[in-house]
Amino acid sequence: MIIDSEIKKQLVEAAIHVRNWSYSPYSKYAVGAAILTSSGKVYDGANVENAVFPLTMCAERVAVFNAVSQGELDFEAVAVVTENAGTPCGSCRQVLAEYGLDTLVIIADHHGTIHQEKTVAELLPGAFTPKDLPKS
Ligand code: THU
Numbered sequence: 001m002i003i004d005s006e007i008k009k010q011l012v013e014a015a016i017h018v019r020n021w022s023y024s025p026y027s028k029y030a031v032g033a034a035i036l037t038s039s040g041k042v043y044d045g046a047n048v049e050n051a052v053f054p055l056t057m058c059a060e061r062v063a064v065f066n067a068v069s070q071g072e073l074d075f076e077a078v079a080v081v082t083e084n085a086g087t088p089c090g091s092c093r094q095v096l097a098e099y100g101l102d103t104l105v106i107i108a109d110h111h112g113t114i115h116q117e118k119t120v121a122e123l124l125p126g127a128f129t130p131k132d133l134p135k136s
Helices: 005-021 060-070 090-097
Strands: 032-038 042-046 075-082 104-109 114-119
Touching: 005 032, 005 042, 005 060, 005 075, 005 104, 005 114, 032 060, 042 060, 060 075, 060 090
Parallel strands: 075 104
Antiparallel strands: 032 042, 032 075, 104 114
16 A cells, blocks of 8 residues: 555544544643554554553553554554654553564644654564564
């Protein structure tokens, strides 16, 4: 699938929209993510914090788990939106790597300006993937 500028814009807009649902009373750092499947659907997610801080879940993983729990395993691109175009954390990079290293990660700010576009492979060189597990 060609990820043209119109598709990127739509994904960023979806991430901006879902970011409004971020539950981040502790960090006050709202994150929104929207992931495009190869079947053309978009699943989104916002970060969800907890008074037990380590239980916080990042927006990217909420979006991925939302998609995977609907049977979607093939991803083309994911947009991540924060106030300052922060990059996805290591855990989210690893979770994205599970489903493919070619997924495009579009990192944007809350105005919709894209700051970086990188593949998962670029964000997580030498990723551990299902292929690294011994065959049973
Ligand atoms: N956060 C994300 O949602 N995604 C990331 O990749 C980085 C961090 C969230 C977790 C927490 O709610 C807040 O941002 C500050 O770390």
